Amino acid sequence: MIGPFLDVFLIAAGPFIGSFITASSRAWPDWRQIALGRSACSECGHRLRPWELIPVVSFFLQKGKCRKCGAPIWPLHPVGEIVALIIPLIAVLAFDGGWTLAASLFGWVLLFGALVDLRTFLLPDVVTLGLVPPGLALAFLSGGPGGFLEHLLAALLGFATLAGIAWLYRRLRGREGLGMGDAKLLAAGGAWAGPFALAWSVAIGAGVTLFIVSIAQLLGSKTEAETPVPLGPGLAAGCYLAYCLPSLVQTTAG
Template sequence: MPAFLLPIAGIVLGLIIGSFLATLILRWPEDRSVIAGRSSCDACGHQLRAWELIPVASFILQSGKCRQCRTSIAADHLAVELAAALIGGLALLAAPGVEGFAGAIFGWLLLTLAALDVKHHWLPDRLTAILALSGLLSGLLSASPSLVDRLFGGLAGFASLAIIAAGYKAWRGREGLGGGDPKILAGIGCWLGWQALPLVILGASVAGLLVAISWQLRGKPVAADTMLPLGSLMALAAFPLWLYQTAGNGLPY
């Protein structure tokens, strides 16, 4: 396939993957199967036909509603499909080849974890483990960062937040970080290397500050114990860093 077509292929593949991920994000927390049985409307049980399952297009053609019961389809389903398409296109634009496909997988895993964290404050161990393992395996496709840097990234990512979480709990007597936050940072470290971890935390902090300001502007109270999805914020910072690391010939370290 010509290199200029690969980002388009990434977009198309991202739409398909995104449709699956959106269903996974909806059903997994409810302990419902993602692959068993035919797809159906969650409100009325109407079994969906092939033309009702086309990513993005079906949502638009049906005006965002089930054709049978007219119940609104969750807008976040569409958002996940579009985000997955964007991730696929950008990854293969940054690296038109196997490394780009690997980067797309990184982005899709981050997208799934971020959505689960926002909606359910849940970062599944199985998914963070897959994130870490795939990051180490991707080291076979790219010389930078090195496998040693990735291993240190995983260890440093986990240890840094685990120590902060333990210290906060000892000081304040309550949880300050979710148990999955050190694990997702470990997974990110396995992809980006230990040198990128400060930038991930910085990016997450800036994003969190912007979220808090937007909540205040909308009249939502923000206090010291207000829960922010740190895992989602770190995921949001990590994929752009991978793009820069890949297309920009590495981070300045």
């Protein structure tokens, strides 16, 4: 009986959780501001009223600007809120009960890391390394010791793969091309989704990254060979989809 109520709650809460995640990603690494800060304009300090905090709707009603000082609101705010709604929608379609909650939390944490990476080109360890233990714990609950070892191997393999590519690129080109945060993120994806999902995580991540770059170019952003492009957002999407898609396909087929 709790399943349908949980599904509705997660979907209804998604945009509001996305609003908090987006604001928190802008405040990171100031954890005090994240925990204690109230919603306010980052430019003039104007405390936002309830009608200014409606996910997505308030952004467009205010034309993407603060009502008091006219400063532009971070354009990724409504994007984060929409993605935070899509995350539980996918989870509800793919899983049941507590697994739906786990998948939603996994996606929301990944969203926070992705938004931080877009802003700072850094993936917080609290996201990447923090996701590994719960992923392994869920693997143990669903597959016992064998499942735990399989997902542990996937985490180690995921980290070693991207860390090795980063080392090779640095040796050949003499500069950084791939951060260790990406390697840690793929380790988290392996811990959650297992070894067979690693290739899908990377493939989807690369595709999403190319899509983001293409959209940025269409909007007028100039990208060259030396322009840094964060892989984290695409890889986060790849890890989440690689975790959910097998169950989604199985549910749909059934």
